[in-house]
Amino acid sequence: MRFLKNPNFLLAILLASVLSTAYFFDQNLIAQRELAAIKKNPNLVTQQEAKDLISRIGLLVQLPKGEQPTIATVTDVSKLKGQAFFANAKNGDKLLIYLKAAKAYLYSVSMNKILEVAPVTVNQNPAQVAGVKTETPTPAPKK
Numbered sequence: 001m002r003f004l005k006n007p008n009f010l011l012a013i014l015l016a017s018v019l020s021t022a023y024f025f026d027q028n029l030i031a032q033r034e035l036a037a038i039k040k041n042p043n044l045v046t047q048q049e050a051k052d053l054i055s056r057i058g059l060l061v062q063l064p065k066g067e068q069p070t071i072a073t074v075t076d077v078s079k080l081k082g083q084a085f086f087a088n089a090k091n092g093d094k095l096l097i098y099l100k101a102a103k104a105y106l107y108s109v110s111m112n113k114i115l116e117v118a119p120v121t122v123n124q125n126p127a128q129v130a131g132v133k134t135e136t137p138t139p140a141p142k143k
Contacts, residue, residue, distance in 0.1 A: 053094060057107050060114050064101035071096055088115045 038044050050071055057063060072095040080086035089106060096105040097120055106116040 053107075054096070056112065057094075057096060057105060057114070060107075060112070061105065061117070063096070063105070064098045064103060067098050067100045069096040069098050085116050085118050 041047075053071065054063065054069065063069075074080065074086070074089045074091055074093040074095065077086065077089050077091050080089060085104070085106060088108075090108065090110070092109055093115065094107045094109060096107065098104070099120065102120045104116075104118050104120045105114060107113070108115050
């Protein structure tokens with residue numbers, strides 16, 4: 001217990017306490033700002049996820065410019081059996097549909113790989129395809 005009487009040891013303990021308190025206080029402020037931003041714009045997380053997804057896929061393949069894609073997630077691959085486009089799909093894979101460019105991209109999140117690219121015919125709403133859940137975010141308001 002002699003080290004408790006050492007002023008350098010006590011100073012080190014005090015400094016470590018102050019630094020850790022400051023760190024966690026700062027992390028709390030950051031979290032509060034993020035929460036306030038999400039409350040102000042509930043679609044913020046979805047928009048950021050969509051932007052990140054488009055960026056990741058854009059590194060793998062040239063995506064159409066000037067168009068916001070409809071984004072969907074494969075939720076039940078068993079309902080997609082028999083459709084060649086979804087032959088290698090797994091639950092959780094993402095689908096980007098560019099209507100103006102008439103192209104669809106099937107992307108594997110787990111493998112970071114484009115599984116399929118196909119032309120799109122606009123005869124069915126992607127939200128009505130069994131086994132696929134549409135997630136297209138509302139565009140952010142322009143400032």
